[in-house]
Structure formats: structure tokens, C-alpha cells
Amino acid sequence: MTTAARVVGTGLLVVVLAGAAYVTADAYDVVPGMVTLQEPPPDPLSFPTAPGAVEPTTTVPALTDLDPQAPVPADAKVQALVDGLVKDPRMGTSVGVVVADQLTGDVLAGHLPEDGRTPASTAKLVTAIASLDTLGPDVTLPTSVVRGPGSSIVLVGGGDMMLAAGAGDPDAVEGHAGLGDLATQVAKALQLEGVTTVSLGFDDSLFASPTLSPTWNPADIAAGFVAPVTALAVDTAKISPGEYPPRYPDPSLAAAKTFAQRLTEAGITVDGTPSRTGKPEGGREIGVVQSAPLDGIVHHFLDTSDNTITEVVSRLVAIHEGLPPSFEGGATAVLHAVAVAGIDTHGAHLVDASGLGAGSVLPPDLLLGLLRLATDPAHGVLRDVATGMPIGGLTGTLSDRYTQSSARGLVRAKTGSLPHVTALAGTVLDADARQLVFVVLADATPDGGQWGPRAAIDAFVTTLSGCGCG
CATH class of the missing domain: 3.40.710.10 (DD-peptidase/beta-lactamase superfamily)
Structure with a gap:
């Protein structure tokens, strides 16, 4: 036998043996194939069917209807x-x-x-x-100053009767806004104009008269239980510290006088006594402070x-x-x-x-x-x-x-x-x-x-x- 014949014979033997080995592996489900030694699977169960609808049986309610005329008892x-x-x-x-x-x-x-x-x-x-x-809850009340004609300015009340006489306290409700802070703003604005002397008016026309109710007991007013209601005041118009001290009869005028003092301290001279006046039409606002929010x-x-x-x-x-x-x-x-x-x-x-x-x-x-x-x-x-x-x-x-x-x-x-x-x-x-x-x-x-x-x-x-x- 020639060498070539031996090589061919050996190759065929290898292929036969390999094929036999794969068939054996397939039979034991080790490799993919159609040969298996497992039992065939059982036939699938038939698809279930729902029972037909039937008439419901009569039920008896556990509770009878409530009497609509029966009173509801209090605890x-x-x-x-x-x-x-x-x-x-x-x-x-x-x-x-x-x-x-x-x-x-x-x-x-x-x-x-x-x-x-x-x-x-x-x-x-x-x-x-x-x-x-x-x-x-977020509404605030402004107190502003508006420039008038000539050297005049007007302090305009927006309803804040709890103004501080000096600096405001941003963490407080009473005294949240301060006339001292307002005076500082106004003094800077005036100084930029070269103005050092002003006449001061105040406008508290936001609220109507009267400022005291005719239904209030005069003894309550005298006892400090309430102040005249105006659109402008310092510390709710209290003349002295305390819960129920006497109140200024004209809270707006008292506040304007306090503001004049703060302006003087800021370098602006106020000529004469503050007077009640209207807000200048078209006047330019040169300073404003805001009250605490309404919820406070x-x-x-x-x-x-x-x-x-x-x-x-x-x-x-x-x-x-x-x-x-x-x-x-x-x-x-x-x-x-x-x-x-x-x-x-x-x-x-x-x-x-x-x-x-x-x-x-x-x-x-x-x-x-x-x-x-x-x-x-x-x-x-x-x-x-x-x-x-x-x-x-x-x-x-x-x-x-x-x-x-x-x-x-x-x-x-x-x-x-x-x-x-x-x-x-x-x-x-x-x-x-x-x-x-x-x-x-x-x-x-x-x-x-x-x-x-x-x-x-x-x-x-x-x-x-x-x-x-x-």
C-alpha cells in the first residue's frame, strides 16, 4: 500500500470515529442534534374554558337603610x-x-x-x-419719600404703623422697616443733587377719616388699648415703651417729626415743621422701605x-x-x-x-x-x-x-x-x-x-x- 493510500485511509477512519462520537454526544443531549435517549414529552393539556354566566343568588344586606328622620346624636x-x-x-x-x-x-x-x-x-x-x-401672605407695606418741586420732599405712608424710629430689624415684625434707613437713602439721593436743606411734607391719605371709631369706649382709648388709625406711624404711635402706653393723637405727624430728626442726623437740614400735604403728582421716589410680609x-x-x-x-x-x-x-x-x-x-x-x-x-x-x-x-x-x-x-x-x-x-x-x-x-x-x-x-x-x-x-x-x- 502506498503512502498516499495510507493517508487517505487514516483520514477516513478519523472522520468516521469523529462522526460516531458526535452521534453519541447528541444522543445524550451534550451537543445539538436530533438524536436523543429522553422520553418524548406528553401531549399538551387542552385549553381551559370559562364556565357560563349564571343568575346571581339573592343576597340579604347586613345593614338596613338608615332612617333619614333620625336625629344625629351629639357625643x-x-x-x-x-x-x-x-x-x-x-x-x-x-x-x-x-x-x-x-x-x-x-x-x-x-x-x-x-x-x-x-x-x-x-x-x-x-x-x-x-x-x-x-x-x-407676601404683601408688604411701603413707606417712601417722593421728590417735590424745589427743595421739597414728601414722606408717603403706605399703611405701616410699626416703623422703627431708627434702623429696621429684618428679623422682626415690629420695627421691620426703619425711618433711619429711609433717611440714609434719601440723604444720599439729595446729596447727589447737591441739596442739603429741604422742606418736609407727609402724606397719610391712604386711609380715610375718622381715625378713631365712634363705637370705641373713650376709656379704652385713654388706656392705650388702641391708637388713631393712620397710614403712617412709629411703633404703633406709642409715646412711651410698654404694652398699653399713651398714644400720639396724630401718629402721622409724630412719625414725620421723627423722620426729620433722622434726616438731620444724616446731614440734611429740615426747614420748619413737617406739614400734611398730598403726594406730588409725578414725583420721583428717592427712598423706600418695606414692612414685614402680611403673614407676619x-x-x-x-x-x-x-x-x-x-x-x-x-x-x-x-x-x-x-x-x-x-x-x-x-x-x-x-x-x-x-x-x-x-x-x-x-x-x-x-x-x-x-x-x-x-x-x-x-x-x-x-x-x-x-x-x-x-x-x-x-x-x-x-x-x-x-x-x-x-x-x-x-x-x-x-x-x-x-x-x-x-x-x-x-x-x-x-x-x-x-x-x-x-x-x-x-x-x-x-x-x-x-x-x-x-x-x-x-x-x-x-x-x-x-x-x-x-x-x-x-x-x-x-x-x-x-x-x-x-
């Missing part, structure tokens, strides 16, 4: 508390009360909640809601129950509503604004916006509606009403109440106090951490001042906080 525990408060001799003979669950709005108990009564300073809740809902102002007047600033804010709402910026216009405007916000104002009447005057009437149900709006997360713009109210035992006009109560820190409420009138409207957390909304108006309290009715109301709210009523 017995809460109603018992309300009844006890109404009968308390310290509360007098005219009491309105309502208590509701904030989350659901369910009224848990009440006593004549639809009857109007004197609200005192709880009326400030109307102004608070109205202003934030219509004007917005609302927080301030709720916490401190500041009558004057509340009246200022109501006039801003009146201007927005196209009404005269007066006591009547402001009161009408704030009630209209809360009605637009969805509050039932039937039976309501305000003679002013602060609640200081005689003759205002609000039903407890109206105040309840305002509080529910302010505590509703869907109305975040009103949050500063809920958070601006005093906290029991801690802040504002409630700082000296609830100090020894288990409800300390759990009560946020607006106070109201007039002769023979004691009121409280706000929220409290109960033992189940549910927020309850309550309103108490008593407008025929016995002689003896505020101590007795306040003690009765505070005991009532303290008991509410521990009742697990929500």
Missing part, C-alpha cells in the same frame, strides 16, 4: 361638658358654645351655636382670614391682640375690594371676603375689624368655620392664622393662662375680652391626639371682671383636652 361626654359650662354661674346668662372634630368637621356638641353674640377680639379671626385669602403682621395681631394693626389690615382689604378704607369699609370688606371663602355670614355684623367697638355680633358657628378653614391643609395660605394664635401657657394673650393645666401647650386660641364679655375660640388636642375646634362666647358675664369666666372656660378646655372625644 354625650362633650355635650355634658358644654351643658356644665353653660350652667356655670361665672359665665352669666348669655353663652354660645360649639365643639367639632377638626378632621371630619363633625359637630360633637353645642349650645345655641347659630345665635349671634358679642365676639370681642375673636372678631380678629375674620380680619386674619380675609386678609390672607384676598391679599396673600397677621401672626402679630393675633398673638398680641393688637387692635390698631388689625384695623390697618382691614383697610387694606377694603382697598382691595374697592371700598372706602374706613372703619365701616374695612368691616364690610372682611366679612364679604370670608363669605367669598365659603363661610356662612348669616347673622353677622361688625362695627370694626378688631372687636373693640360696641355693636358687633358673630355666631359661634361662623368662628368655627373660620377655624376649620385655617386648620385645613388644603388652605395652606391661611396657616398663619392657625399658628399665629396664642399658645396656652406659653405665648401672647394666653401666656398667663393654662400655666398649671395639663392642656398647657396643647391649646391655640384667640382670646376676647370686653366688659361683661369673655370669649375664646381655637383648637385643642384631646387624649387621642385628635384636634378639636371650639368656640365659647359669653356676653353677659357677671360683675367681677375676667377672672371668673376665664377660669370656667379654661377648665372646660382642659377637660376637653383629656376626654378622648375625637
Whole structure:
């Protein structure tokens, strides 16, 4: 056999052996192929079919229909508390009360909640809601200086009655803007013109007269509980420091005199005494400072129950509503604004916006509606009403109440106090951490001042906080 034949034979043997090996591997499913030693797979199951539709069997409801004529019962525990408060001799003979669950709005108990009564300073809740809902929380009030003819300048009030006499404090509400800062701006502008002596006028025509309400008790004015309401003032027209000091009879003139002093300190001589005048038409603004935002102002007047600033804010709402910026216009405007916000104002009447005057009437149900709006997360713009109210035992006009109560820190409420009138409207957390909304108006309290009715109301709210009523 030749060498070539041997090579061919050997090659064929290799191919045969390789083929046999692949077939064997295929049979054991090691390599791809059609040969296998596995059992063939079973035939697939038939596709399932759905059963045919059948008529439903008759079912019996677990609960029968409710009787639409059946009365909705008040929570017995809460109603018992309300009844006890109404009968308390310290509360007098005219009491309105309502208590509701904030989350659901369910009224848990009440006593004549639809009857109007004197609200005192709880009326400030109307102004608070109205202003934030219509004007917005970021509005600020300008105090500016406008260049007049010749060497004249005019200080123009934009409603800020809490101006600082000197430098403003950007972290404060009271004194946020300062006449000292304004004088510095104006002095630089005048010096650039080469002017070193000016005559100073002031324009406070933004608000209408009168500046004092005829419904206010003269004794309250004399006691410093309120100042004349003008568009321009330093430190709410206080003549001396303190919570209720005497007030300047003409806050705008007093502010203009203070501004003249600041100008003199900045190097500008003021010729003569400042005089009331109009804003120069087409005059160039040479300086301006801005108040704190409105939400801070609302927080301030709720916490401190500041009558004057509340009246200022109501006039801003009146201007927005196209009404005269007066006591009547402001009161009408704030009630209209809360009605637009969805509050039932039937039976309501305000003679002013602060609640200081005689003759205002609000039903407890109206105040309840305002509080529910302010505590509703869907109305975040009103949050500063809920958070601006005093906290029991801690802040504002409630700082000296609830100090020894288990409800300390759990009560946020607006106070109201007039002769023979004691009121409280706000929220409290109960033992189940549910927020309850309550309103108490008593407008025929016995002689003896505020101590007795306040003690009765505070005991009532303290008991509410521990009742697990929500």
C-alpha cells in the first residue's frame, strides 16, 4: 500500500470515529442534534374554558337603610361638658358654645351655636382670614419719600404703623422697616443733587377719616388699648415703651417729626415743621422701605391682640375690594371676603375689624368655620392664622393662662375680652391626639371682671383636652 493510500485511509477512519462520537454526544443531549435517549414529552393539556354566566343568588344586606328622620346624636361626654359650662354661674346668662372634630368637621356638641353674640377680639379671626385669602401672605407695606418741586420732599405712608424710629430689624415684625434707613437713602439721593436743606411734607391719605371709631369706649382709648388709625406711624404711635402706653393723637405727624430728626442726623437740614400735604403728582421716589410680609403682621395681631394693626389690615382689604378704607369699609370688606371663602355670614355684623367697638355680633358657628378653614391643609395660605394664635401657657394673650393645666401647650386660641364679655375660640388636642375646634362666647358675664369666666372656660378646655372625644 502506498503512502498516499495510507493517508487517505487514516483520514477516513478519523472522520468516521469523529462522526460516531458526535452521534453519541447528541444522543445524550451534550451537543445539538436530533438524536436523543429522553422520553418524548406528553401531549399538551387542552385549553381551559370559562364556565357560563349564571343568575346571581339573592343576597340579604347586613345593614338596613338608615332612617333619614333620625336625629344625629351629639357625643354625650362633650355635650355634658358644654351643658356644665353653660350652667356655670361665672359665665352669666348669655353663652354660645360649639365643639367639632377638626378632621371630619363633625359637630360633637353645642349650645345655641347659630345665635349671634358679642365676639370681642375673636372678631380678629375674620380680619386674619380675609386678609390672607384676598391679599396673600407676601404683601408688604411701603413707606417712601417722593421728590417735590424745589427743595421739597414728601414722606408717603403706605399703611405701616410699626416703623422703627431708627434702623429696621429684618428679623422682626415690629420695627421691620426703619425711618433711619429711609433717611440714609434719601440723604444720599439729595446729596447727589447737591441739596442739603429741604422742606418736609407727609402724606397719610391712604386711609380715610375718622381715625378713631365712634363705637370705641373713650376709656379704652385713654388706656392705650388702641391708637388713631393712620397710614403712617412709629411703633404703633406709642409715646412711651410698654404694652398699653399713651398714644400720639396724630401718629402721622409724630412719625414725620421723627423722620426729620433722622434726616438731620444724616446731614440734611429740615426747614420748619413737617406739614400734611398730598403726594406730588409725578414725583420721583428717592427712598423706600418695606414692612414685614402680611403673614407676619397677621401672626402679630393675633398673638398680641393688637387692635390698631388689625384695623390697618382691614383697610387694606377694603382697598382691595374697592371700598372706602374706613372703619365701616374695612368691616364690610372682611366679612364679604370670608363669605367669598365659603363661610356662612348669616347673622353677622361688625362695627370694626378688631372687636373693640360696641355693636358687633358673630355666631359661634361662623368662628368655627373660620377655624376649620385655617386648620385645613388644603388652605395652606391661611396657616398663619392657625399658628399665629396664642399658645396656652406659653405665648401672647394666653401666656398667663393654662400655666398649671395639663392642656398647657396643647391649646391655640384667640382670646376676647370686653366688659361683661369673655370669649375664646381655637383648637385643642384631646387624649387621642385628635384636634378639636371650639368656640365659647359669653356676653353677659357677671360683675367681677375676667377672672371668673376665664377660669370656667379654661377648665372646660382642659377637660376637653383629656376626654378622648375625637
